[in-house]
Amino acid sequence: MKKPVLFVACCVVLAACGVTVDNINPAVSQYNGDSVSIQLNGNMLEFATPDVRAAAIQKANAEAARICSKGHKKRAEFTSTRNIPTGQYAYSIERLYLCLR
Template identity: 40%
Template structure:
């Protein structure tokens, strides 16, 4: 019984890691926004940064800023990168 539950859980985890990275807003203060993304995918660094920029721009525009600009990135956990964007007028 334990073996079948473990195999089912392993199969679900494997399928979940195959999907594209989804940008997640981890912090926003009106002047900057942090976006975290799982890097355990095969879409490439440029595509991941483009997704993060699109999400950051959307968040900045909700706060009445015109655009987002990438300032830095860092690894915060295994396979997770956090991008820092400034919200500019």
């Protein structure tokens, strides 16, 4: 009986902790000169407000633009997104960008 109560209490405490944009860091998972993939923590975005989600996507867009500008192509254009399972209850959101001139 104590374990379910403790679990629920922990969930309430974690949900009360707000996710800020500073907690979400986009990571480059793949780059080949013509495209770049940026991953975001899907679990953190689940508990984020719409404003924080939009800011996280803007951070991913900026990171893709920065990576594409290092190559021979100068701008990044968002193409698609997919969820990648990283555990039983965890996943990453991968955003694919094309590097264009």
